[in-house]
Amino acid sequence: xxxxxxxxxxxxxxxxxxxxxxxxxxxxxxxxxxxxxxxxxxxxxxxxxxxxxxxxxxxxxxxxxxxxxxxxxxxxxxxxxxxxxxxxxxxxxxxxxxxxxxxxxxxxxxxxxxxxxxxxxxxxxxxxxxxxxxxxxxxxxxxxxxxxxxxxxxxxxxxxxxxxxxxxxxxxxxxxxxxxxxxxxxxxxxxxxxxxxxxxxxxxxxxxxxxxxxxxxxxxxxxxxxxxxxxxxxxxxxxxxxxxxxxxxxxxxxxxxxxxxxxxxxxxxxxxxxxxxxxxxxxxxxxxxxxxxxxxxxxxxxxxxxxxxxxxxxxxxxxxxxxxxxxxxxxxxxxxxxxxxxxxxxxxxxxxxxxxxxxxxxxxxxxxxxxxxxxxxxxxxxxxxxxxxxxxxxxxxxxxxxxxxxxxxxxxxxxxxxxxxxxxxxxxxxxxxxxxxxxxxxxxxxxxxxxxxxxxxxxxxxxxxxxxxxxxxxxxxxxxxxxxxxxx
Amino acid sequence: xxxxxxxxxxxxxxxxxxxxxxxxxxxxxxxxxxxxxxxxxxxxxxxxxxxxxxxxxxxxxxxxxxxxxxxxxxxxxxxxxxxxxxxxxxxxxxxxxxxxxxxxxxxxxxxxxxxxxxxxxxxxxxxxxxxxxxxxxxxxxxxxxxxxxxxxxxxxxxxxxxxxxxxxxxxxxxxxxxxxxxxxxxxxxxxxxxxxxxxxxxxxxxxxxxxxxxxxxxxxxxxxxxxxxxxxxxxxxxxxxxxxxxxxxxxxxxxxxxxxxxxxxxxxxxxxxxxxxxxxxxxxxxxxxxxxxxxxxxxxxxxxxxxxxxxxxxxxxxxxxxxxxxxxx
Numbered sequence: 001x002x003x004x005x006x007x008x009x010x011x012x013x014x015x016x017x018x019x020x021x022x023x024x025x026x027x028x029x030x031x032x033x034x035x036x037x038x039x040x041x042x043x044x045x046x047x048x049x050x051x052x053x054x055x056x057x058x059x060x061x062x063x064x065x066x067x068x069x070x071x072x073x074x075x076x077x078x079x080x081x082x083x084x085x086x087x088x089x090x091x092x093x094x095x096x097x098x099x100x101x102x103x104x105x106x107x108x109x110x111x112x113x114x115x116x117x118x119x120x121x122x123x124x125x126x127x128x129x130x131x132x133x134x135x136x137x138x139x140x141x142x143x144x145x146x147x148x149x150x151x152x153x154x155x156x157x158x159x160x161x162x163x164x165x166x167x168x169x170x171x172x173x174x175x176x177x178x179x180x181x182x183x184x185x186x187x188x189x190x191x192x193x194x195x196x197x198x199x200x201x202x203x204x205x206x207x208x209x210x211x212x213x214x215x216x217x218x219x220x221x222x223x224x225x226x227x228x229x230x231x232x233x234x235x236x237x238x239x240x241x242x243x244x245x246x247x248x249x250x251x252x253x254x255x256x257x258x259x260x261x262x263x264x265x266x267x268x269x270x271x272x273x274x275x276x277x278x279x280x281x282x283x284x285x286x287x288x289x290x291x292x293x294x295x296x297x298x299x300x301x302x303x304x305x306x307x308x309x310x311x312x313x314x315x316x317x318x319x320x321x322x323x324x325x326x327x328x329x330x331x332x333x334x335x336x337x338x339x340x341x342x343x344x345x346x347x348x349x350x351x352x353x354x355x356x357x358x359x360x361x362x363x364x365x366x367x368x369x370x371x372x373x374x375x376x377x378x379x380x381x382x383x384x385x386x387x388x389x390x391x392x393x394x395x396x397x398x399x400x401x402x403x404x405x406x407x408x409x410x411x412x413x414x415x416x417x418x419x420x421x422x423x424x425x426x427x428x429x430x431x432x433x434x435x436x437x438x439x440x441x442x443x444x445x446x447x448x449x450x451x452x453x454x455x456x457x458x459x460x461x462x463x464x465x466x467x468x469x470x471x472x473x474x475x476x477x478x479x480x481x482x483x484x485x486x487x488x
Numbered sequence: 489x490x491x492x493x494x495x496x497x498x499x500x501x502x503x504x505x506x507x508x509x510x511x512x513x514x515x516x517x518x519x520x521x522x523x524x525x526x527x528x529x530x531x532x533x534x535x536x537x538x539x540x541x542x543x544x545x546x547x548x549x550x551x552x553x554x555x556x557x558x559x560x561x562x563x564x565x566x567x568x569x570x571x572x573x574x575x576x577x578x579x580x581x582x583x584x585x586x587x588x589x590x591x592x593x594x595x596x597x598x599x600x601x602x603x604x605x606x607x608x609x610x611x612x613x614x615x616x617x618x619x620x621x622x623x624x625x626x627x628x629x630x631x632x633x634x635x636x637x638x639x640x641x642x643x644x645x646x647x648x649x650x651x652x653x654x655x656x657x658x659x660x661x662x663x664x665x666x667x668x669x670x671x672x673x674x675x676x677x678x679x680x681x682x683x684x685x686x687x688x689x690x691x692x693x694x695x696x697x698x699x700x701x702x703x704x705x706x707x708x709x710x711x712x713x714x715x716x717x718x719x720x721x722x723x724x725x726x727x728x729x730x731x732x733x734x735x736x737x738x739x740x741x742x743x744x745x746x747x748x749x750x751x752x753x754x755x756x757x758x759x760x761x762x763x764x765x766x767x768x769x770x771x772x773x774x775x776x777x778x779x780x781x782x783x784x785x786x787x788x789x790x791x792x793x794x795x796x797x798x799x800x801x802x803x804x805x806x807x808x809x810x811x812x813x814x815x816x817x
Contacts, residue, residue, distance in 0.1 A: 053602070054595055230584045243587035254490050267494045267643065267740070267798045 001041045003034040006425050012158050012415040013427060014079050025082040025194065025476045032190045033077070033418075033425075042423050045076050048182045055178060072175055073469030075419045076186050079430060079451040080194075080474045086447065089152070089160060089434065092344030094443040095334060097148050097436045100167060100321045102337040104144040107320060108134050118336050119329045123353075126404050127326055128374040129168070129319030131282060133289055137306060139315040140213045141440030146313040147206070147277075148436045149173070149450075152344070156413035161347045163412075163431065165330070167314060167322040169279050172450040172470075173202060173435050174237035177244075179472040180448070195477040197447035202435065203244035205446075209439030210245075210275045213311045221274035223247045224264065226255070228280050228296055233465075238279050252280070257300035262310045275311045282316045324373040324407045325351055352399050352406040361408040362399065365392045368408040370399065383460065385411055414460055417471060419453055429454045431462050432473065447475040489643050493588045495799040497644050498651035500581035500589075500597070501635075505652045507574035507604075508628035509659035511621040513538070513666070514561050516693030518617070520667075520686055521554075532557055538666030541569065558617050563608035571624055575604040590638035593631070600627040646736040650794070653736070657729035658787050663694060664716055665780045671713050687712055694724045713776070714768040726783070730760040740798075752793035759786050 008016045015026045022030035033041065052071045081089070106113050107124055114121045124130055149170025151163040180199050184191055207223065214221035227238035229251050242249035254264050255273065263270035280297070283290040289302035304310045320326065328349040331342045350357040350368070361368060365384050372380030382395040399406045416427035434449035451471040452462035462468040517535045532552040536545050539561070548566065549556040564570045579601040586594050603623060607613050613620045632652070639645045664671065667690050687707045691697040696715065699722055704711045719725040734756050743749035748757065771779050 054599055055591070225587075230580075235583075236586070239583075239586040241587075243591075247587075248490055248493075249585075249587040250490065251492065254492055265491045267489050267491055267647075 001033050001036050001038050001425065003030060003425070006418055007427070009416065009427050010156075011413055011427065011429070012154055012156055014154070014415050014417045014430070015077075016418075023080070023082075025080050025474075028193055029078070029080065029187075029190050032187065038423065041076075041420065044186045045420055048074055048076050048186050051182055051185070052178065072464050073455060074179060074182070075428075075453055075455075075469055075471050076183065077418050077420060077425070078183060078187075078472040078474045079417045079432070080476065081432075083476050083478050085160075086475045088343065090445045090447075092160075092162075092342070093148075093150065093434055093436050093445050095338065095340065095343050096150065096162065096165075096330065097145065097438050097443050099334040099337045100148070100165070100330070101142070101144055101438060103333045104315075104318055104321050105142055106337075108137055108144075108317060113333070113336055116336070118332050119326070123325055123329070124320060127320050127323035129282065129317075129323055131290075131317040131320070133302065134315075134317030137315065137317065138308065140215055140308070140311050143213055143438055143440050144315040144318045145321065146209050146213060146315075146438050148438070149433045150436070152432045152434065153347075153412055154415040154432075156415075160344060160432075161412070162330070162344050163347055164324065165322040165327060166433075168281065168319045169234075169314070170433070170435070171234040171237055171279075172433055172452075173446070174240040175470050176435070176446070176448055176450050176473070177202060177240075179470060183472040191474075194474060196474045197477050199446055199448040202446050203241060205437055205444050206241065206277070207245040207247070209437045209444070210277055210311075210313055212439035212441070213313060214274050215308050215311050218274040222272060223275045223277065224250045224273050226250055226252070226276050226278040226280055228252070228284070232279070234279065241277070252296050252298050255298045255301070257298060257304055260304060260307060260309060262298065262301060262304050273310060275313065277313050282319060285312075285316060324349075324371055325353070325404065328407065347409045347412060350408040352403040352408065358399065358403055361406075362396055364408075365396060367410065369411050370395055370406055370408045373405050373407060379465070381461075383411070411460065414454075414462075417451070417453065419455070419471075421455070421457075426457070428457075429460050429462065430471065448473045449475075489588075489647075491799050493585045494644065494647045495795075496581040496585045497588065497648045498794070498799075500578050500585070501648040501652035502655040503574045503578035503581065504597070504600075504628055504631050505655040506569060506659065507571045507578065508625055509656070509663070510561055510569060510571050510574065511624040511628075512693045512695075513659070513663055514558065514617065515621045516663070516689055517666075518554075518558075519689045519693075534666065536560075538662060539569065540662075541567070544568070555614055558614050562617060562620065563604075563613050565608070572604050572608045575601045575624075588644055590634070592634045592638040596627070596631050596634045600624075600631060603627060643740055646739045647798075650733050650736040650740070653729045653733035654787060654791060656724060657726045657733070658784060660694065660716060660724050660726050660729065661780045661783050661787075663690075664713070665777060668776045668780075671709050671776065691715075696722060696724060710768055710772065713772070717771070718763060718766055718768060727760075727763040727766075730756065730763050734760045737794075750793075750797050752790055752797055755786070755790045755793050759783075759790065 008018060008020060015023060015030060017023055049071065052074055103113065113119055114124065145167045147170060149166045149172065151166065152160050153163045154160050176199055210223045211221055223245070224247055225238055225242040227235060227249055229235065232238070239249055248264065250264055256263050256265065256270070258270065262273045262276070264273050278285065284294050284296040286299060286302040287294045287297045288299045301310070302316065305312055305316065328346065328351055331346055334340060334342045350361050352358045352361055361370070368384045370382040370384065375381070382391065384392065414429040414431060417430050418425040419428040421428070430451050430453045432449050432451050435446040437444040451473045452464070452468050453471055454460060454462045454467070455469045456467055459467070532554060535557055536542050536552050544567065545552065545560055549560060560567050560570060562571045565572055567573060579597050582589060582594055582597040607620050635645065635648060684707045687709070688697055691700050691712060694716065700712065700715050703715060715722060715725065717726045720727060722728055737753055737756055741749055741753060743753060748754050
């Protein structure tokens with residue numbers, strides 16, 4: 001595959017520097033790709049797609065016919081993160097995870113951070129994901145958020161930023177594991193020589209975390225994964241994680257509350273459940289506590305959570321910390337609880353509930369990205385520079401009608417990675433979702449993560465629901481390997 | 489094990505088995521029809537009657553012809569028991585319990601479904617179904633082999649095998665029923681050698697010809713009937729299916745051999761005992777069709793009892809002792 005025609009362009013390219021030299025850690029990969037005949041790369045791409053289809057690694061698309069499944073488009077050119085860079089990300093992510101947990105615990109207990117005037121009480125209480133019913137809740141070991149998947153982006157300046165936090169039910173980790181399996185088969189030699197750090201340990205780490213946060217008295221806890229069911233878009237991930245951890249995958253109808261405990265229905269009667277990795281949103285957990293109209297959920301489960309007889313991961317109410325307005329306060333939250341400067345910066349954010357910031361946003365809609373505070377998955381978003389004036393006007397009205405619900409950020413020039421498009425390599429924009437686990441003692445950052453890629457030319461939207469695909473993420477064990485000895 | 493998971497394992501295997509048997513049934517029907525002299529009436533009408541789906545067939549297609557029958561039984565997604573529907577249902581069940589089955593099992597069901605779905609898009613299957621039917625049978629064999637070799641032979645696997653064997657007993661009874669005219673007596677206007685050809689085709693449809701030859705040698709109506717219904721060791725004979733299903737059911741409940749166990753164990757045990765001591769001449773004298781009708785209805789009762797005992801949501805934590813006593817409830 002001819003690489004000399006590949007143009008890194010005006011953006012930060014993850015594989016090549018502006019002089020088209022491979023970056024640290026990418027030398028061997030670049031050499032291998034350029035040595036491959038064109039047809040060979042395309043053949044490997046096809047074979048990778050075929051194995052994903054056979055493995056049934058699919059997601060369901062909302063709005064399509066019930067039961068429609070697609071494979072997440074996969075691109076076989078990996079994104080490489082070298083060791084020093086990763087070490088910083090790791091520290092930054094762990095720091096953020098620690099601070100966020102202290103924040104959530106504080107918000108539902110003493111509210112010191114509010115009383116000290118760091119974050120306004122209205123911001124916290126107006127977050128749609130804030131649950132007043134969780135005041136005073138004491139999740140085991142004081143951990144609220146056990147699994148976090150923040151979205152990182154690299155801007156034109158070459159620095160990483162946290163674009164948003166996902167503290168509710170971050171998805172996508174199964175793609176990380178599957179993509180890796182496929183890549184090992186696709187580029188076995190380069191893979192080995194590059195000393196890529198393994199990601200296969202994730203299910204064991206996750207199980208350890210879940211067992212760690214068991215309720216008092218459950219010496220050998222029964223752990224389950226709770227899914228809304230086969231028609232949920234992330235169902236194959238729920239199933240995969242349960243299988244890899246060797247625990248039951250349950251649907252709400254499999255669970256029942258009785259005598260103050262949660263039980264699952266088995267062929268031998270009821271059997272007790274101690275820890276639930278739930279992939280269902282808070283409000284659908286318990287129709288008695290939240291939404292009486294919900295068909296999903298386990299009636300009465302919240303009372304068991306409050307009594308400390310079952311642990312949920314993540315704990316209910318955790319979502320308050322990934323509200324997009326609260327996000328703007330995270331640097332202050334880190335300073336407040338840890339007395340440290342944030343290692344990973346936020347993207348500058350304008351809060352529309354503030355009059356001054358709102359007029360700035362409204363005057364600059366053509367330059368900004370506007371997001372609804374409580375949406376995710378690329379929904380409820382305005383890409384100012386690419387939107388029509390009619391779309392911008394409509395969004396301006398929505399902002400004025402409900403300022404609390406909107407934030408705005410400058411459009412970042414997301415970095416790019418070479419991607420196989422129509423049998424040629426072209427730069428496409430990417431983000432990075434690392435996965436962070438917290439079981440009460442230490443914090444585990446999976447060395448890898450989901451690199452999502454916007455496959456449409458020029459697009460900055462990487463969400464799978466909006467035409468995005470994924471790549472394997474190679475975190476290198478050290479920065480020496482991968483260069484040949486002559487280069488060292 | 490979760491009731492819902494046990495339920496899905498049971499049905500995953502039942503639907504997979506059904507797909508294979510529809511392929512076998514259609515294969516033999518097509519072959520027998522080729523060998524039949526034209527003088528012997530409309531061969532197609534009988535085929536649909538044997539599936540018990542005359543009404544839905546007629547609503548869609550009207551009068552049966554070769555092409556409409558092939559379409560109805562293979563690629564028609566609207567037809568409840570077409571191969572494509574069975575493969576889809578097997579996969580839907582597998583997909584809802586992927587964490588409980590081995591990845592290899594899931595991949596085999598998934599590949600099988602994709603094979604059938606892709607074939608369903610082309611007309612080639614209707615024109616020449618032979619390769620397609622062979623591929624379906626082979627995929628089913630792979631599926632059984634993969635489940636056998638990659639899954640722990642614990643409760644879940646036994647639920648799967650129970651479903652598969654009950655389905656197979658039912659399907660073998662339907663194939664025998666459909667060809668009962670052939671099995672009960674020499675057809676009046678069919679010569680002796682043609683008679684043998686038809687019996688051979690029937691045996692081949694359940695992969696039984698060679699094994700039959702080893703056991704009985706020459707082809708004989710009553711012997712064929714005895715082999716397909718009462719042979720202890722042939723894997724598609726009704727008796728063998730009932731025996732093996734019973735073994736799995738006992739493994740699930742862990743009922744000691746001297747106890748009669750839960751309701752499904754009693755129903756299935758009674759039926760298996762009946763077949764263990766049955767005499768083929770008596771079945772013929774009693775009326776083969778009536779006998780098979782009754783068998784199918786007893787198999788339905790076993791299925792219903794399995795549902796009640798294991799899959800229907802139960803509210804009480806149940807201990808081992810209680811479970812054995814709750815049989816006759």
